[in-house]
Amino acid sequence: MDMLGTRDVYGKTLVELGRESENIVVLDADLASSTRTNYFAREFPHRFFNMGVSEQDLIGTAAGLALAGKLPFVSSFAIFLAGKAWEQIRQSICIPNLNVKLVATHGGITVGEDGASHHSTEDFALMRVLPNMTVICPADGVETEKVIREIAKHQGPTYVRLARPKFPVVLDDAYQFQLGRSFTLRQGKDLTMIATGIMVYQCLRAAEELDKEGVSAAVVNMSTIKPIDAPAIASAVRQTGAILTAEEHSVIGGLGSAVAEVVSQNCPAPMKIIGVDDLFGVSGNADKLMAHFRLTYPYIAEGARQLLKRK
Amino acid sequence: MKLSPEKLKELKETARICRRDILRMTTLAGSGHPGGSLSCIDILVTLFFARMRHDPRQPKWEDRDRFFLSKGHSCPALYAVLSRAGYFPVEELDTLRKLNSILQGHPDMLYTPGVEVSSGSLGQGLSIGNGVALAAKVDHRNIKVYIMLGDGECQEGMVWEAAMTSAQHKLDNLCAFVDYNRLQIDGWIDDIKSLEPLQLKWESFGWKAIIIDGHSFEEIWQGLMEADRTKGKPTVCIARTVKGKGVSFMENQAKYHGMALTPEELSRALKELE
Known part of the structure; x- marks a missing residue:
């Protein structure tokens, strides 16, 4: 990699x-x-x-x-x-x-x-x-x-x-960034993971884990958090019926909130917001902190399983 | 160069008209900040009618001198001067603070021709002026940048961050004024958080600092000449002023910081300004 x-x-x-x-x-x-x-x-x-x-x-x-x-x-x-x-x-x-x-x-x-x-x-x-x-x-x-x-x-x-x-690196050189537009990195039919920053990579790995269990997860890179790509969110809900968001940010006010603002008002569906709980950080090695704050792919996969039970 | 007797007479008359505008528009609005507008108006009139290179028909002319009202709450003074200079019709002053007006409660550059930047939250104008002055240096553009700071505003830490920047970059194309009327919303500055020794503070931050009478057109003019002569450092004119200047019952009264006159008070005040 x-x-x-x-x-x-x-x-x-x-x-x-x-x-x-x-x-x-x-x-x-x-x-x-x-x-x-x-x-x-x-x-x-x-x-x-x-x-x-x-x-x-x-x-x-x-x-x-x-x-x-x-x-x-x-x-x-x-x-x-x-x-x-x-x-x-x-x-x-x-x-x-x-x-x-x-x-x-x-x-x-x-x-x-x-x-x-x-x-x-x-x-x-x-x-x-x-x-x-x-x-x-x-x-x-x-x-x-x-x-x-x-x-x-x-x-x-x-x-x-x-x-x-x-x-x-998760994107290839041919990728074209469009402001306000998300990009689907992986297709799926059971749920859609919408992620930003480093969490795109973690979601791709979580999707691989879930695949072994027969769960098909789409992964969307939502690099533009505002203006949020509302049409892409609506279409993800239509295609998979469940939305998981993932961000290296508080679960309050960030990507998860932005997506929930669209889902709750335009296309209601069960959601799971993965992010840093309402806590301040602590010192430590970056990789260890990712696990400490439950942002790594096993926690994302676990979040997806919980989400699917509510579908 | 001195102000000619004709120019002096013209400035005095313009300031008298602008004082009447300030009081009328705030009373019509039912709110606003007349006290600090009256204390800085003579300086604004001198800048816009005697000193600055600007063209009301081309508010975005690239080579214009810039004026930034850092103490944004005194915008009635700025609006009066801009309308009398021809940036927009004088009748617009009657719409101050009303829905759909081009004259917002605090300056907004997206609404009002001639307003160089939006302000209202104190402390920010000097940094913005520095940015424009730096760009002028980079582009070898010969323009002057003028900033009006409030005295209470100098309690903001950001003003002193900016003061260091102006000196660091030797911004001699920038001249600041402090409207030192000695009153802030809650009372006398010296009772709340004194600025003294203010001249020494600016000097120790690397500025040329002079004290002027902010209601004497000759002294304001001398301050501007001094700023032009000063090379290698920015200049600040600490202007001794009177809050509510020009209306006997408003002078030195903190309560007229953010309160408009009643219609009865207005007619008394306008009589004093005939």
């Missing part, structure tokens, strides 16, 4: 975009070596602004650069970007509907050893609730490149969540 770092791909893609367009500027808040915006900084020092440890100022400055016609990409760790500067994102980016691209690395609990203060299990909820905001979490490095290229063309506030560890 090939492994790719979503943040590494982001850093390289930014450099390519920087070569293609003079208009792109990049801002960071003293984490450039971790978010990989340092690649851009090395090649384009005059278009890179390290704002220091000042996330609110980071967002305000990006808003000003966008007002002046620049295309700002803004990076920090997910909880510092979405959390520390949430109200600045609301007032100075989303209300004026400015073309600012927020690309957060270190999402979820796979941040690992740094513990609760640095984990981010709330960012989908925080960003999804803002009018005008688009929210995306790519499944792997291949999709990350396509997402970053696509959002550079798309107008409006955008939040992209990437990760610290390398992810298994």
Whole structure:
């Protein structure tokens, strides 16, 4: 299985975009070596602004650069970007509907050893609730490149969540990312697993496990969390009659909630939401934390079995 | 360069008209923030009618100077100035804060021609101005960026994050004003969270900081000239002002921060501004 770092791909893609367009500027808040915006900084020092440890100022400055016609990409760790500067994102980016691209690395609990203060299990909820905001979490490095290229063309506030560890590659190079459209990686007839980020890989493995038991599970990569692909959800309900969602985020307010908003109102069906329970993170190795928070494929398979009993 | 006697006379007259606009529109709306609008209006009038390069017929002209009202609640002052400058008809002022109005309760750039950015939540305008000033430096564009900060607003940490950024990048194309009327919603700033020594604070953050009388057009003008002469660092004009300036019974009264005059109070106030 090939492994790719979503943040590494982001850093390289930014450099390519920087070569293609003079208009792109990049801002960071003293984490450039971790978010990989340092690649851009090395090649384009005059278009890179390290704002220091000042996330609110980071967002305000990006808003000003966008007002002046620049295309700002803004990076920090997910909880510092979405959390520390949430109200600045609301007032100075989303209300004026400015073309600012927020690309957060270190999402979820796979941040690992740094513990609760640095984990981010709330960012989908925080960003999804803002009018005008688009929210995306790519499944792997291949999709990350396509997402970053696509959002550079798309107008409006955008939040992209990437990760610290390398992810298994689940998509091939021919894959075309379409903003707001999900992608079915595996067909099935008994239930549909709708996942985002690293959980796409975990769901694919869970589907293999279930297959051994004669359960046929579809797997859908829902990388755009907002606007959610409601037609795809409705069609999944029609075809399989049961929906399991999976995300490296709190079970409150994230992908599961977004899907439930569609299912409960448009096409009622039994659902199971896999995610981080209503708890803060703890320190530990990323892989161990995935199991600790019951996000790995055996727990997903178990969730699917429970779900099928309610069908 | 000094203000000519004719220009001075024109600014005084425009400020008088704008003061009347501020009071009328807030009373018609039944709410709003007249006190802080009256304290900053003389500076706004000087900027829009004597200093800034702008064209009301082309609000998005790329080479215009920019004005950011960081203390967004004082938008009645901005709306008065923008309408009198010709960005939209003066009659629109009567619709302030009403449903379907182009004049929102706090500034919204998507609704109002001439409003450079949406504001209302305090603390954010200086960072935004920095972004525009940085872009101008990158593009070698010769524009000036002006920011109006409230004094209470300077209690926001983000203002000082931004102040460090302006100095770090030597943004001498940016000039901030602090509307130092010494009152915030709940009372005197010195009783709540003092800003002093404010001039030393800005200086220690790497700024050229000067103190002016914010109701003297000559001193506002001198501050602007000083900002133009200052190279390699941003300038802040700490403007000593009076909340409710121009209406005897409103001056230095915290209660007129966020309360419109009654129709009876309005007619008394308008008599003082004839």
